[in-house]
Amino acid sequence: MASSSSSSSGSAEPWIIDAHTHVLPERLARKIRAFFNAVIADAEGSEVASEAAPASVASASEDVAADAAAPPPHACCPPAAAFDAEYADADAFPSPGRLVYPYHESDPKLLAQSLRDAGIKGSWILPYAHKAGVAAPLNDAILSVCTALRSHGQSPIAGLTAHPDDGADAVGAYTRRAIAAGARVAKLHCSVGEYSVLHPGLAPFWETVAAARVPVVVHAGSHVSGNTASPEMRDIEEVARRYPEARVVIAHSGSPAVKAALEVARRCGNVYLDTTPTVTRLPLFPPPGHPSHAFTLQLARAGRILFGSDVPNVAMRLEEQMAGVVRLFGSDADRAALDAGRDWTELGVSERGEGDALGEVFGRAARRLVAGVRVERKAGL
Template identity: 35%
Template sequence: MPGTTSEDVTPHGEQADEVRSFWRRLGLPGLVDVHTHFMPERVLHKVWDYFDTSGPLIGGVEWPISYRCGEAERTAVLREFGVRAFTAMLYPHKPGMARWLNGWAADFARRTPDCLHTATLYPEPGVETYVREAVEAGARVFKAHIQVGAYDPADELLQQAWGLLAEARIPVVIHCGSGPAPGKHTGPEPIARVLARHPRLRLVVAHLGMPEYEEFLGLAERYDQVRLDTTMTFTDFAEDLMPFPRRALPRLAGLGDRVLLGSDFPNIPYPYVHQLHALERLDLGPEWLRAVCHDNAASLFGL
């Protein structure tokens, strides 16, 4: 299987020791992970069922879930790892889901103080209304998933919502790259059209825009509010499937103040610590690692 490592059989307790050792070596108070998934249990179980089938949206590859456990245990694992703040990345795949998901996420944030209150959206009538409601309820980050939702992010139905989020300066973690499998509206061009209309929108491009890494680095270089998260990138699993071009590492280093740690926990086919080791072995230096693993997100969210 792609990405198999000796870390795969490490128990959670030993993993926690390794994760804590990692951030302590850097002199950090912990980690901030901007790309973790919490959603209603029946929805998450459907997501896991899809991963179990190696479906086309994940490129047809074998993808075991490393942290397949209940909500309380998953939260406890992140706390054991020393993750100071995390998100509840959730997303609709059809109209009528987003408002309901936002209600669930608001409740989860109320009972989980270390989770950044997360919300989502979908191109449908009324989207601006429920986005405004989520913002007024205290949402601190939004999630958009262009591949699963199969919609054009530049859809006219979304324009007022994007404008509202840009004005509110609320980051949007957006899966818009064409990995692990392309969608009708994935890739840099649709997002470039959104940014042309909303240049102050705080987009956080998930997975560094995998596999169109260099194109999305270009958008971040052009728009100073665009950021990128590291989710799954540089791991053995991702490098086997969609390797990051080493010629682009200096550009990634140059954007060190706008790269954020993301993991995709719990939906990862390897231990959490492997993502951290993958970033460390880039050899971009402790200052870059400190910024990526904690300081950039702490600044963005005022932690």
């Protein structure tokens, strides 16, 4: 497999933006990986690899490729019947089977190399707070993580997070401080943090990010596994309507409630989706040929679907994810090229004009959102 999208475009540097990564401080990253493994094992009875691949540069590791379980049925491009039914909560996250994580949980050098080998130029570094007292120091630590990634050839975008149990005053203060220090994206993980996006303690957060137009990746949900149920999309819609200048990105496109997430995006022009997998499979988007596929493609062309990988806590290799995204949002010719054995990096995605679905998903939309942040309009700063 080609090592970089630059091989087809003639550019000296890779081109893709990954709008959903969790490169975190080492101690926290290890705890999250251990917790993640425990949840998966308990929920599914899956056998989970305890260590990341020794090579860590997953795109070059034949051992990982041979060891990893085969993709579950419809991991990349499901049949129409699957989208119509939606996966039941028990089936949506995680996929059963032996899980092998191709990526090191925290090493900036190794993770930067993995991203770069997949053609990823920059990544949104998204922290998340699971309890009170964590957000402010984590926001500070992410700046150091970004410095380390930058030293290894990445162009990271620092993220910030918040937790409503810190209290409204504290949430407002450290949100403003993080943006002043350079954060340009944000992440709320309602499932892990056990809160709603409508929690009163988050009001200063929403006021600040809306005024500054900082895009916010929101993982809605109330189950420890991270599942999002259709009713939880109502809170996303309410916050999007309450703060019309906010840019709300639904993490994992609300998996398994992708149909509900698409409807929220249909009704709210400030709502975006991302392609981030749930461990072993992409979100259950309507496949080509399905009546809802045309609207999904319309969202992609409008720059409202972003590529996200969930590196490092994902069992789908980056290259596999990208090929799946091409099958979902590419043209018939793109899919035929993949079927004929061509690598997706040979399709010249970076050379396509504005409004091309793949060009938007793989980077233009994410760059546009970050470029639209208005630091001078941060509330109260």
